[in-house]
Structures are given as structure tokens and as C-alpha cells.
Amino acid sequence: MAPHVAVIGAGIIGLSTAVLAQEKIPGLQVTIISEHFSPHTTGDGSAGLWMPYCLKDTPQNKILRWSSKTYDHILKLWKSNEAGDVGISLIPVYKLTEKSGGEDMEQPEWTKVPLAHHIINSHQAQKLASLSDSKFTGGTHCISFTLEPTYFLPYLMQKFKVNGGKVLHQKVESLQQFCGQNYDVVINCTGVQAHNLVGDKSVQPVRGQVLRVS
Numbered sequence: 118m119a120p121h122v123a124v125i126g127a128g129i130i131g132l133s134t135a136v137l138a139q140e141k142i143p144g145l146q147v148t149i150i151s152e153h154f155s156p157h158t159t160g161d162g163s164a165g166l167w168m169p170y171c172l173k174d175t176p177q178n179k180i181l182r183w184s185s186k187t188y189d190h191i192l193k194l195w196k197s198n199e200a201g202d203v204g205i206s207l208i209p210v211y212k213l214t215e216k217s218g219g220e221d222m223e224q225p226e227w228t229k230v231p232l233a234h235h236i237i238n239s240h241q242a243q244k245l246a247s248l249s250d251s252k253f254t255g256g257t258h259c260i261s262f263t264l265e266p267t268y269f270l271p272y273l274m275q276k277f278k279v280n281g282g283k284v285l286h287q288k289v290e291s292l293q294q295f296c297g298q299n300y301d302v303v304i305n306c307t308g309v310q311a312h313n314l315v316g317d318k319s320v321q322p323v324r325g326q327v328l329r330v331s
């Protein structure tokens with residue numbers, strides 16, 4: 118009999134994990150168990166922008182590996198016929214500063230990943246500043262993508278179901294409840310809720326603001 122996997126959580130991580138498991142191991146039985154679904158997950162309120170930030174002391178090699186895999190995956194989707202359904206847009210991203218020495222902004226390893234990444238010199242910064250009455254001294258510019266989660270999450274769910282995945286709408290109170298059940302592997306994709314489910318107090322919300330301006 119094919120192995121049976123339970124994925125707890127239907128956010129971007131749960132859905133991506135579930136679909137990837139189906140694609141990697143044909144015939145695998147996968148069940149998503151989740152309290153909430155799109156449009157009520159964290160990702161539904163996010164911008165879906167590719168750009169590593171708030172990295173603290175994450176090792177550079179991990180940031181490079183994870184960010185390049187993600188970028189390459191998005192690039193492949195963007196070039197496919199599904200780009201519209203998935204909600205992908207290629208966008209220029211400007212990161213500007215008003216601090217002195219803005220032309221010398223740090224260039225971490227991940228800046229090698231996008232299709233383009235450039236330093237914005239003080240002359241260009243002044244031009245950009247004149248558009249918004251700011252005092253930018255410099256910054257960086259890169260080519261990135263937004264993968265609009267309100268499109269991407271339903272797309273992944275649809276793919277999961279077409280691949281034969283099952284969905285259970287329920288809250289998991291404890292991982293102990295899986296003991297004696299018919300699952301070979303249980304994957305915890307509860308995001309920030311892992312704080313409660315497995316008592317991992319190091320998992321905390323960091324930041325999140327999205328503003329759409331004219």
C-alpha cells in the first residue's frame with residue numbers, strides 16, 4: 118500500500134509541501150488537515166514578494182540556497198502558460214535609504230540570484246527622491262516577482278485535489294492524536310501557530326505591513 122502523509126496546515130508552506138510530496142512520490146496518499154484555509158491564512162494578507170529580509174543570523178549559504186530555489190521556481194512558473202492563473206508579476210524593486218553613505222549599501226550573497234541587481238548611485242537616488250519629496254542618498258534596485266497569494270493558494274489547492282489529495286477541516290490539538298493513526302509521516306506546517314501546537318516559543322511573528330500606494 119502507498120505510504121500516507123498528513124500535512125498540518127493549508128498556508129503557502131503546507132500547500133507547497135503537499136503538492137511537492139505528491140509530485141516527488143507518485144502514488145503517495147497525502148491529506149491536508151487544517152483549521153483555516155485561503156482566504157484566511159497568513160499569506161492571504163501578504164504581498165508575495167520575493168526578497169530576502171529580516172534574516173538575523175541565518176547562515177548565508179542557507180539564504181542563498183533557499184532564495185535561489187524559490188526564485189528559479191517562480192521564474193519557471195512566470196515563463197509558463199499558467200503565469201496568469203498563478204498571479205505572478207515581474208516587478209522592479211527599489212530599496213532606498215536616507216542614511217549617509219547610501220551608495221555603499223551592503224551586497225549580501227543573495228543579490229547574485231535575481232535577473233538583475235544594481236546599486237543606485239546618489240544622482241539616481243536624488244532623481245527618485247524628487248518624485249516623493251524625500252532625501253534618498255542611495256539604495257539598490259532589483260528585478261523580482263510578486264506571486265499573489267490570493268491566486269497562488271487556490272491554484273495550489275486545486276492542483277493538490279486534482280493529484281488525488283484529501284482535505285480535512287479540523288484543528289489539531291496535539292501531535293499525540295496521530296499516534297495509532299494510519300499515517301506514516303506527519304509534516305507540521307502550522308507557521309506561527311507552531312508556537313502553540315508544539316510549544317516552540319522561538320516561533321514568533323516578526324513583521325508584516327503591506328501598503329498599496331498610487
Ligand SMILES: Cc1cc2nc3c(=O)[nH]c(=O)nc-3n(C[C@H](O)[C@H](O)[C@H](O)COP(=O)(O)OP(=O)(O)OC[C@H]3O[C@@H](n4cnc5c(N)ncnc54)[C@H](O)[C@@H]3O)c2cc1C
Binds near residue numbers: 163167327
Ligand atoms: C502583512 C504581511 C506581509 C507579508 N509579505 C510577505 C512578502 O511580501 N513575501 C514573503 O515571502 N512573505 C511575506 N510575509 C510572510 C508570509 O506571509 C508568511 O511567512 C507565510 O504566509 C507563512 O506561511 P505558512 O504556511 O508558514 O503559515 P500560515 O499561512 O499561517 O498557515 C498556517 C496554516 O496552519 C493551520 N494551522 C495552524 N495551527 C493549526 C492547528 N493546531 N490545527 C490545524 N491547523 C492549524 C492554519 O489554519 C493555516 O492554514 C508577509 C506577512 C504578513 C503578515
